[in-house]
Ligand SMILES: Nc1nc2c(c(=O)[nH]1)N[C@H]1C(S)=C(S)[C@@H](COP(=O)(O)OP(=O)(O)OC[C@H]3O[C@@H](n4cnc5c(N)ncnc54)[C@H](O)[C@@H]3O)O[C@H]1N2
């Protein structure tokens with residue numbers, strides 16, 4: 001008998017059930033969200049040589065002690081290697097240019113006076129100033145990333161600074177996406193009476209792609225047993241993971257669950273969560289299956305909380321579960337619920353910490369609340385809140 005299961009138990013169960021090691025590795029051009037297959041060590045120093053942090057002049061510190069003007073003996077733009085600096089002379093130098101041998105100090109041009117070819121320093125100087133030393137950012141041999149790290153934008157820049165454009169990463173997971181419902185039409189099509197537009201498809205597809213996975217888009221599937229069965233079968237042969245939305249509740253028009261049971265195995269159904277109670281999880285042959293509830297907010301929340309960490313775990317990410325942060329409720333929650341609630345919330349900084357407001361419309365059909373929010377506020381089972389009470393939030397920016 002499958003009852004209402006607690007959110008944390010379900011998360012623990014599905015993550016320990018996620019097939020790991022089945023995703024192939026491939027040497028690939030690097031991209032946002034790529035998951036590294038092995039540790040990455042630096043093979044060189046960055047920057048590769050001492051270089052100037054300023055546009056100005058490079059000197060031997062000793063030559064500045066007299067305060068006399070010095071002749072400029074060479075000009076070193078970035079990209080040009082200078083010659084050894086002759087004693088008693090200065091080098092014109094630009095930001096990023098390598099410091100010539102024998103020079104040890106740079107003075108910004110604002111602190112110098114140039115008269116003809118003679119330069120005089122007009123400010124106090126410290127030995128070694130304005131020089132970025134070789135290896136200041138990265139030293140050869142340094143561990144940069146551990147296996148399972150997901151590349152962020154700055155990581156792509158960091159790897160590029162080492163000359164790395166390709167690495168072994170987890171191959172993208174193919175995720176089949178089907179939207180069930182006779183009432184659904186795609187944007188661009190005209191609507192007849194009783195019909196609505198398919199909002200889950202672009203939303204879920206975007207979230208799947210934001211994880212570096214590929215979408216196998218099966219479009220809209222009608223609400224009948226044979227079409228649902230055929231689509232699930234097709235999906236399970238073409239994809240590594242199958243995701244449907246809609247048709248997982250208890251009505252006789254809800255065919256997904258029965259067909260998953262007929263074709264494979266239903267391992268979980270019905271969670272103590274709001275929105276998203278009828279989430280289904282199981283297997284279609286080798287392919288894991290997630291049946292997300294049709295209500296758009298329920299689809300969004302269950303994808304973020306369960307499917308996202310599951311796909312990341314399959315990709316090899318070590319800690320796929322998103323963090324919850326402490327904040328202060330700027331609302332009251334007088335009625336304790338029997339399901340853990342994920343309220344669409346907006347978190348703003350305040351003098352006494354993060355302040356959390358909730359959207360006035362918390363219906364699981366109201367996507368405006370998701371567009372409006374920057375966080376989900378987590379209200380555990382049986383909890384009531386007064387304004388000012390501690391509440392935990394999940395930031396949406398951590399989910400993409
Ligand atoms: N008698 C009961 N009825 C319902 C229960 C229940 O326990 N007993 N649970 C409710 C809860 S909670 C949810 S959540 C929904 C989930 O139902 P389904 O997953 O079967 O979803 P559908 O019935 O197909 O659709 C629900 C709702 O969402 C709209 N929808 C569906 N797909 C899309 C889409 N791709 N884009 C936009 N909107 C979509 C659909 O038209 C319905 O309005 O069940 C409750 N019922």
Ligand code: MOO
Nearest residue numbers: 275276277298364
């Ligand atoms: O669990 Mo449902 O998603 O509340 O509407």
